[in-house]
Amino acid sequence: MANNIIEQTATLLTPESLKAHWQGHRGLSRRILDAFPEKELFEFSIGGMRPYALLALEMIDLAEGGVKGLATGDWTMGDGAPRHYGQSDNGIKTKAELLALWDKVTADIERYYPEIAPERWQQVEKAFGMYENKGIGTLQYLIDNEIHHRGQGYVYLRALGIEPAPFWDRQ
């Protein structure tokens, strides 16, 4: 019983503080992306894993579709265009294109996130038409997934002899 009272009264995160946390992580992820040499970004791999360009495209797609889905309940990506990551020829050939997409999604988050209604955080639905979760769970998943793959990017960079920005440096 005591625990239930604590749960009801403790404030952990506000939508605004979670957005700042998310964008802080995305700032670091962008710097890790930018630290890759052009060729290695698209080709370097360890143990048969995806090159970092594809990991970054996954981050981009999930963030873009995630914030729009959370705000609107529409998980089809609006115009029905295939996601960048899923396209066999996604047209992304350069780091500059990836960074531009990244920055577009950063702006999308600023635009759509404030439209997420308060009740959406506890509302359960199938994110991306597939992954049943509360709104907050979906967003936690997206952020955790980005941290996970970015950590892999750290290993790629170290293997390439490049020192990545420190993990705690969020801007």
Add this chain to the structure above:
Amino acid sequence: MANNIIEQTATLLTPESLKAHWQGHRGLSRRILDAFPEKELFEFSIGGMRPYALLALEMIDLAEGGVKGLATGDWTMGDGAPRHYGQSDNGIKTKAELLALWDKVTADIERYYPEIAPERWQQVEKAFGMYENKGIGTLQYLIDNEIHHRGQGYVYLRALGIEPAPFWDRQ
């Protein structure tokens, strides 16, 4: 103004849901640790990085000291014993010892976490005597740091030809 009202009324996480999220991640991290062969756990490295045993010890120490510090405000680790990770000879020589330490911390979290008072989440203090943050920010940092290093463990395992448990599998 509208945004302020949303922030005050939206519930994102409760202490209990955040604990479940944390322990879910720790369950996956334990399986990644357990997936390493004994020798490679302590010796395998890419790009001059730490072997996974040391990454796991960092996770263990931060989780153990973190939950106790959040609950009690005491960041000295209680008995003043050196942290496992920081010890040049930390006495940890086997995977079984690491897993036993891991499980001890899992129990510590169940014991101490319910003692974290509601106001502690927004209270700013120097975690581990060094890192000034809100309680919630400190716990987010610990979890994110574990995801980050565990993601690196995924690369180590793939490089060793071992398929890791999927990222979404949290138990």
